[in-house]
Amino acid sequence: MTSALASLLDNDLYKFTMQYAVLQHYKDTCVTYQFTNREKDLHLNAEAAAWLQQQIQNLSQLCLTKEEKIFLSQLSFFDETYVDYLSGFRYKPDEHVKIQFDATTGDLELEVSGLWHETILYEVPLLALISESYFRYVDQDWNYEGQHQRAVEKAKRLLNAGCVFSEFGTRRRRDFKTHDIVMAALTQEYQAYQQAKTHSVGALSGTSNVYLAMKYNLTPIGTVAHEFFMAISALEGIEKANEKTLEKWYETYRGALGIALTDTFTTPVFLKDFGKDLATKYIGVRQDSGSPKDFIPLMVNHYKSLGIDPLTKVIVFSDALDVDRAIELLTLCQQYGIKASFGIGTSFTNDYYKLSHPTERSKPMNIVIKIKECNGKRVIKLSDDVLKHSADQATVEAFKRTLGLE
Template identity: 45%
Template sequence: MANASPPPECYIQSLLDVDLYKLSMQYAVLEKYPHVNVKYRFTNRSGTKFTRTMYDAVLAAIKHLETLRLQPAERAFLERRCPYFPKSYLDYLSDFRLRPDEQVKVDFVPNGEKDADGTEWGGFDLEIHGLWTETILYEVPLMSIISEAYFTHVDTKWDYVGQFENARQKGLALYRAGCILSEFGSRRRRTYKAHDIVMRGLIKANEECGNGKEGKGGKLSGTSNVHFAQKYDLAPIGTIAHELIMGIAALEGYEGSNGRMMDMWEKIYPDGSLGIALTDTFTTKPFFDDFVSNPERARRWKGLRQDSGDPFKFIPVAKEAFQRVGADPSKKIVVFSDSLDVKRCLELKKASDEAGIGCSFGVGTDLTNDFRHVEQPEQQEHLGDGPIRTEGAKSKALNMVIKLYSINDQFCVKISDELTKNTGDPEAVRLVKRRFGLEDHGAESDAAKWGPTV
């Protein structure tokens, strides 16, 4: 019998090729908001031009999502590695189907440019709509599809040479410095194959460093991607994304929304295993106000995730917050996840150690989309082999997001500690800034302005 042909480029092959926080939030939404409708919208922040051919590939890959099913081995992995998911949720996920024909609308918007060979250029309008419980799983695979389609059909001047060694060397540098690393690169990976090579390189470096048992204890703690966690028997890593807090705030009110999210999350996951709080949905000041208002609750959380703004200013603020609620900062953790590379991780590790607070690192695009322009790409039998490429300009990743746009027809907004990351209807953003007293100064300073210990 002939071997089955390989799947077309950019097709998603597993329902678990998604970040864990999508599953953890899906269960929370299923429990708390099963009948709520939402819309998500795609934003191409850098305005990168796409082609009609790329669009056709994206359409085909989106259509293919309807074929995905949770496989028995995948369910067994979730039962073993994610004991916080009850049987009722795994039953739901086993019966779950994506319905892109009904739930995803994507149009090609030509910009009037056409090359001599007939190549038509433009952009995408993409919207996801439907029940929150059903549409929450689209963001990660859609971004993976768009990225891979772009680097397969538009920017093709690159290859895989040296990718294994590149990931291995980054892993070694981080582990030997005592860094706890989680791979966070699903959404903006260059391709599935690139992601797989990176995972192998990080795992190899982890083995060489004794899996965290030697030296300073640095290690690969796992990956946000549940499929790769299963493939390599790693811990899937993730808790909460901005959209859950955005949705709660739009539905139930902005004041105290971070605290209400924490209360809800503790009821859904009472063992505390997913107790890492995201701090910057409406800048860090409102979060920390909620956090310290209930010291007993705050002490139960394992740590905080820093995802925008100045991470070095965040360290003393996080330390002070833990001290205010009577927690030992050295026994808590800050998870840094904003645009990290090896150099920034090492700097933040040093600063955290000096401050006496725990830390770990979620590194994404710098691992799964670190490539250089190659005029004549090399075809390899074993992808990723060879020395690290050092010549040629950086081949940049796409700068794109898919964000929750509305919930039950109420606009959703995100007011980041980095002003350029703000998303949502402009008037809604203005109103929410006014509610939190943010309109008179830049949000980036909010962590530093949170206030002295009293």
């Protein structure tokens, strides 16, 4: 059986950018990741679990092609040493992945552990495969009809509204075929938009999926994830973890990939660390939990308090976005005087209706794989949304006390 993944690069850019930083700063660090299914009523069956386990084994077949190596070499933020490292990279699922499936309950337990730089690429492919296994063998009440046109219509609305957006849907896609259909449609509509407009305002800025960026001649989009902040809180101390992480990231990329993630330990804690020096160095911030409507004035006022013109900065929104929400947030950002960009994921790559009830949505999975331990220390994400906290209540409360949130 061949891999359901298209390539080693069938992954999100932020995993590669973090891997590059880890290789520079934390090469001997060991980590553990843990899978969580947030939708308790969506379970795998025995067929799905068997297919998934085979696909995990098939990860070891993936390797960088000559064409892919050339593509990566053209990305200015990676050096030749890293491209060579990735050329020799191989997944080792027997060594790194532990998986258990309970056929009675349908519950899946999955952990990934090992050296950070060797295990960091597993998260997104594993999530994509888990989602695909469910829609192959459990929920089969759907087909691909209408997917292309649905994506075209979404792109048309976003572009005509003036939205700058990118596709962020690898982790929770229905399958690779859906992802490819969507990217073909988005690219097609953007090209038509560019030809029709003398002065384009809206834009398809790219895709987080590196393989599809290469296939469709788009910019791969991505910077850093919560995992990097969480691990550094263990390695460098949780106090000022945001500041230390952003400094390490800037040391690696010198202003490239300069979007700061705000909500690993809640945005109020982040803002205490995000002083004028860092706020000047980073071109903007990413909002990924909590209320975006509250976040916009909060960031605008923070920039103003530092003597920075908010119009020189951008907020990247990436939390459960759809077309309507993106357009609404763009209008708000324009009113407050700050630029906006949108990373849209599940709404692009897992937007289906049931065949049996064409007006009823086919529910996507809500699944995550989060870093759990770093060099044996428990790490957590606090988030601006309590439902996204990544630990039990006692651990959360202990971290809050350390951060002065109690």
